[in-house]
Amino acid sequence: xxxxxxxxxxxxxxxxxxxxxxxxxxxxxxxxxxxxxxxxxxxxxxxxxxxxxxxxxxxxxxxxxxxxxxxxx
Amino acid sequence: xxxxxxxxxxxxxxxxxxxxxxxxxxxxxxxxxxxxxxxxxxxxxxxxxxxxxxxxxxxxxxxxxxxxxxxxxxxxxxxxxxxxxxxxxxxxxxxxxxxxxxxxxxxxxxxxxxxxxxxxxxxxxxxxxxxxxxxxxxxxxxxxxxxxxxxxxxxxxxxxxxxxxxxxxxxxxxxxxxxxxxxxxxxxxxxxxxxxxxxxxxxxxxxxxxxxxxxxxxxxxxxxxxxxxxxxxxxxxxxxxxxxxxxxxxxxxxxxxxxxxxxxxxxxxxxxxxxxxxxxxxxxxxxxxxxxxxxxxxxxxxxxxxxxxxxxxxxxxxxxxxxxxxxxxxxxxxxxxxxxxxxxxxxxxxxxxxxxxxxxxxxxxxxxxxxxxxxxxxxxxxxxxxxxxxxxxxxxxxxxxxxxxxxxxxxxxxxxxxxxxxxxxxxxxxxxxxxxxxxxxxxxxxxxxxxxxxxxxxxxxxxxxxxxxxxxxxxxxxxxxxxxxxxxxxxxxxxxxxxxxxxxxxxxxxxxxxxxxxxxxxxxxxxxxxxxxxxxxxxxxxxxxxxxxxxxxxxxxxxxxxxxxxxxxxxxxxxxxxxxxxxxxxxxxxxxxxxxxxxxxxxxxxxxxxxxxxxxxxxxxxxxxxxxxxxxxxxxxxxxxxxxxxxxxxxxxxxxxxxxxxxxxxxxxxxxxxxxxxxxxxxxxxxxxxxxxxxxxxxxxxxxxxxxxxxxxxxxxxxxxxx
Numbered sequence: 198x199x200x201x202x203x204x205x206x207x208x209x210x211x212x213x214x215x216x217x218x219x220x221x222x223x224x225x226x227x228x229x230x231x232x233x234x235x236x237x238x239x240x241x242x243x244x245x246x247x248x249x250x251x252x253x254x255x256x257x258x259x260x261x262x263x264x265x266x267x268x269x270x
Numbered sequence: 271x272x273x274x275x276x277x278x279x280x281x282x283x284x285x286x287x288x289x290x291x292x293x294x295x296x297x298x299x300x301x302x303x304x305x306x307x308x309x310x311x312x313x314x315x316x317x318x319x320x321x322x323x324x325x326x327x328x329x330x331x332x333x334x335x336x337x338x339x340x341x342x343x344x345x346x347x348x349x350x351x352x353x354x355x356x357x358x359x360x361x362x363x364x365x366x367x368x369x370x371x372x373x374x375x376x377x378x379x380x381x382x383x384x385x386x387x388x389x390x391x392x393x394x395x396x397x398x399x400x401x402x403x404x405x406x407x408x409x410x411x412x413x414x415x416x417x418x419x420x421x422x423x424x425x426x427x428x429x430x431x432x433x434x435x436x437x438x439x440x441x442x443x444x445x446x447x448x449x450x451x452x453x454x455x456x457x458x459x460x461x462x463x464x465x466x467x468x469x470x471x472x473x474x475x476x477x478x479x480x481x482x483x484x485x486x487x488x489x490x491x492x493x494x495x496x497x498x499x500x501x502x503x504x505x506x507x508x509x510x511x512x513x514x515x516x517x518x519x520x521x522x523x524x525x526x527x528x529x530x531x532x533x534x535x536x537x538x539x540x541x542x543x544x545x546x547x548x549x550x551x552x553x554x555x556x557x558x559x560x561x562x563x564x565x566x567x568x569x570x571x572x573x574x575x576x577x578x579x580x581x582x583x584x585x586x587x588x589x590x591x592x593x594x595x596x597x598x599x600x601x602x603x604x605x606x607x608x609x610x611x612x613x614x615x616x617x618x619x620x621x622x623x624x625x626x627x628x629x630x631x632x633x634x635x636x637x638x639x640x641x642x643x644x645x646x647x648x649x650x651x652x653x654x655x656x657x658x659x660x661x662x663x664x665x666x667x668x669x670x671x672x673x674x675x676x677x678x679x680x681x682x683x684x685x686x687x688x689x690x691x692x693x694x695x696x697x698x699x700x701x702x703x704x705x706x707x708x709x710x711x712x713x714x715x716x717x718x719x720x721x722x723x724x725x726x727x728x729x730x731x732x733x734x735x736x737x738x739x740x741x742x743x744x745x746x747x748x749x750x751x752x753x754x755x756x757x758x759x760x761x762x763x764x765x766x767x768x769x770x771x772x773x774x775x776x777x778x779x780x781x782x783x784x785x786x787x788x789x790x791x792x793x794x795x796x797x798x799x800x801x802x803x804x805x806x807x808x809x810x811x812x813x814x815x816x817x818x819x820x821x822x823x824x825x826x827x828x829x830x831x832x833x834x835x836x837x838x839x840x841x842x843x844x845x846x847x848x849x850x851x852x853x854x855x856x857x858x859x860x861x862x863x864x865x866x867x868x869x870x871x872x873x874x875x876x877x878x879x880x881x882x883x884x885x886x887x888x889x890x891x892x893x894x895x896x897x898x899x900x901x902x903x904x905x906x907x908x909x910x911x912x913x914x915x916x917x918x919x920x921x922x923x924x925x926x927x928x929x930x931x932x933x934x935x936x937x938x939x940x941x942x943x944x945x946x947x948x949x950x951x952x953x954x955x956x957x958x959x960x961x962x963x964x965x966x967x968x969x970x971x972x973x974x975x976x977x978x979x980x981x982x983x984x985x986x987x988x989x990x991x992x993x
Contacts, residue, residue: 205463208789212782219774227778234779238466242415252466253473256779260772 205235220266230255271417271871272907273300274352274371276320280335280345282312283936285954289313291872291909292929293354296897299927300909303917303962304934305943305971309955310911311429313934314876318427320349320376322420323392323411326427333387335380338952342381350375352399355417356870356905371399372407374414418871421456425863430877436856437831437843442519447829450859451791454798454829457867460790467783474776475501481760481769490759490766497752504745511738514731521728528721535714541706548702551695558692565685572681577674591660594653603654611640792827797866798859799825805858806833809890810851823855831859850886853879857890870905879916891920895927914977917962924962931961935969945970 213228233255241248273291278284287309292300304310318326319334335345356369374397379390396410407413418426436450455461475498482494536542572578580587597603610621615636618626626633760766803822812818814836821834833841833855841847843855857878864873878894879887894908917924924931934957937950946967948956958968964982965974 204790204793205460205786208786208793209782212785212789215785216778216782227775227782230775231779231782234466234470234783235462238462238469240412241465242462248465249469249472252469253476256470256473256477256776257772259775259779261768263775264768264771 206232209235219263223263223266226259226262230259272354272905273317273872273909274354276317276349276351278313278316279348280339281316281319281347281349282309282334283336283953283955284309284312284316285336285952287313287934287955287957289932289957290930291907293907294929295906297927297929298897298906298908299895299924299929300907301917301924301928301931301962302909302911302934303914303931303960304911304955305913305936305939308936308939309934310876312955314427314429314874314911316349317351317874318423320351320374321414321418321427322423323376323394325420326423328432333380333382334378334389335382335387336952336954339380339382341383345380345382346377347380348375348377373397373399373404374410418869419456421461422867422869422871425453425457425860425867426869426871426873428860428873428875428878430853430857430875430880436859437852442516442523443830444516444519446831450825450829450831453859453863454791454794454825457794457798457863457869460787463783463787463790467780467787470776470780470783474773474780477769477773477776478756481756481766481773484769485760485763485766487759487763490756490763493752493756493759497749497756500745500749500752504742504749507738507741507745511735511742514735514738518728518731518735521724521731525721525724525728528717528724532714532717532721535710535717541709541714544702544705544709548699548706551698551702555692555695555699558688558695561688562685562692565681565688569681569685572674572678575674581674587660590656594657594660597653598657603650603657611636611643615640794866795825795827795829798862799823801862801866802831802855802858805861805893806855808893809854809858809886811885811889820851823858825859831855849881850883853881854886854890857894861894872907872909874909874911876911877913877916878910879912879920882916884919887916888920888923891923895923897927912962914971914974914979918977921962928962931959933958933960933969939971943971943973945972 209231210228213224213231216224216227218224234252237246237248237251237255240246272293274293275288275290277288279286289300289302292298302310302313304313315327324330334347339345350373352371352373354369354371356367375395376392378392381388394410394414396407396413397404398407436446436453438446455464478494478497482491485491485494594603614620615626615633618628618633620626620632620636624632626636760770803824806812806823807814807820810820812820814821817836819835821836823831823833825831831843833843833847833851835841843852847855860875861873864871873894875894879890882890894910897906934955935944935948936953936955937944937948938953940947948968950956956968958966960966960969960982963978963980965971965979966982970981
């Protein structure tokens with residue numbers, strides 16, 4: 198893994214830590230969603246995909262978790 | 271990634287060329303020795319095309335096949351590269367690496383039709399080379415992209431001349447900054463993050479619209495709609511401002527050129543200065559003329575002055591007066607002066623005071639005397655008159671200062687001075703008028719008008735830019751207001767709870783992406799800047815602690831490459847740094863990028879040492895070929911395309927560091943530059959195994975004696991066939 202890739206992951210992880218923990222392990226889920234989004238973008242660079250929809254799916258899934266947590270509270 | 275070998279077919283003049291690369295980390299240099307127009311740039315482009323396809327070329331629309339390929343006949347262009355790649359994986363907390371060998375083969379077919387051509391879609395194959403042979407791999411583009419992202423192509427495959435664009439004043443400031451920014455972004459692969467942020471914003475917009483349409487509240491719908499419009503408007507304003515900045519930059523470059531052109535036109539005759547000189551000369555001329563005229567009149571008056579007569583006749587007149595006095599003494603001339611006597615009679619009083627009233631004896635005596643005088647003959651009367659005149663009119667001996675001769679001489683001097691002044695002024699006037707005639711007034715006016723128009727245009731655009739900045743701030747504030755309002759409206763709307771959660775999650779994703787982007791760019795900007803400075807100072811041999819002029823180099827937060835002096839001044843690299851240092855600076859920047867990237871890939875540079883000579887050239891070569899410390903099996907690999915003159919005076923470094931040398935020779939250079947006839951029916955690049963100190967029957971050139979090259983054998987090993 199190149200330095201920039203490691204740095205990219207480290208930086209994203211650090212920035213996630215600055216987001217409010219809206220529910221237990223929210224930051225971890227946020228990081229996972231962003232990692233998926235980055236992977237989607239990488240694939241899109243090689244062969245065109247419906248990237249916006251795939252990213253929307255990730256954001257909405259995270260949002261659903263957030264909404265479920267709020268409902269449970 | 272480390273190159274092992276490459277074979278190139280029908281890529282420009284590289285009809286059938288094979289290259290082997292140095293793989294020893296202690297001797298990491300591969301040298302391709304080639305003179306101008308001998309395939310260096312074609313080889314660089316062939317490697318780029320092999321790895322990245324047409325996207326790797328500067329101009330994807332340029333023909334790849336040889337120029338003399340017959341029309342209509344298909345030309346298969348093929349590049350095959352054998353390489354090693356090391357893959358690192360995290361396993362159980364450890365980093366483990368595996369190294370494998372691969373072969374990529376990229377092909378296409380072109381058909382020519384005069385100046386036009388048709389190219390078939392490229393085909394890429396990727397094989398993993400093992401003991402059992404070559405295993406084809408699927409998704410070759412994706413795999414290659416993982417090994418060496420295309421964003422890094424300009425960093426690892428560099429044209430030494432084009433690298434100067436990072437500091438060239440021929441480009442606008444915005445373009446130079448953008449290039450530096452793009453180079454840094456490319457090594458980070460942050461283009462990916464930017465795209466991700468852009469796509470997340472699109473998701474955000476869609477969710478906002480959904481919220482608007484789901485909401486039972488008209489106000490929510492309206493606010494959602496307004497919010498989208500405001501965001502679109504803000505984007506538009508930002509784009510307009512960005513376009514304006516580029517336009518202003520372009521116009522600024524044009525204004526610089528216009529001002530230089532105007533200055534040159536004015537300097538040609540120093541127009542303003544000449545006009546002033548002409549005016550002064552004219553005034554001096556008129557003044558001198560006036561003085562001459564005055565002195566002429568004074569001269570005329572001097573010649574008519576009574577004093578001239580006295581000056582010329584003084585001696586004769588003195589003798590005359592003396593004679594008259596003798597006559598008076600002898601009594602020949604009456605002592606009494608008749609007019610004086612008559613005056614006394616009128617006054618009725620003598621000079622002695624005696625009364626001369628009528629009837630007095632004294633009066634009678636005086637009348638008798640007058641009568642007696644009347645009896646004197648006319649000559650004596652004349653003599654008497656002369657005596658009186660001489661006594662009353664003869665001037666005293668004049669003082670030298672007012673002597674006529676002195677006055678005359680003084681005047682003559684003044685006239686001469688006035689004449690010289692007039693002549694000098696006349697000469698100056700003539701000179702100025704001739705020079706002014708040479709200046710093309712119309713050209714100056716035209717250049718001045720052009721400059722003024724550019725200034726005015728820049729001024730207008732600056733005003734517009736400021737207006738757009740205000741608009742941007744206003745729209746940003748408006749968006750913040752609308753978002754807050756939307757938040758308030760939707761918070762209480764139960765139907766929107768799910769959408770709100772999605773919007774919040776999306777906002778968090780966007781915040782992380784944007785903050786990461788900014789931090790990475792800042793972190794890496796500093797890393798590249800610091801490393802560039804170290805390399806630059808080493809390349810130019812500057813030691814700040816020893817008081818050298820160059821203190822450091824840096825990349826500003828605005829992505830401008832700058833050089834700083836010991837006195838704290840900032841130098842513009844394009845204007846204020848010499849050619850060799852400019853080259854070293856761009857080199858240091860690119861090398862810093864490759865080092866900071868941490869990507870293990872061959873660094874391929876075409877003509878890296880142009881404009882460098884002597885110590886700078888040697889230091890640059892020494893630095894870029896320096897083996898990695900302590901690594902016998904290092905990943906470092908450097909491929910340099912060099913001419914003989916670039917190699918000259920650095921041979922010893924290549925002796926030590928070059929693991930492979932190959933020479934390219936263009937058959938078309940016979941008989942102009944090549945000694946021997948290559949006997950090739952078509953122009954092409956031939957290769958031979960000559961080192962940088964050798965020549966052979968294929969590559970020997972007419973001026974090789976200048977470089978002290980040794981002829982190796984009558985029949986050289988040929989690794990390419992002349993057809």
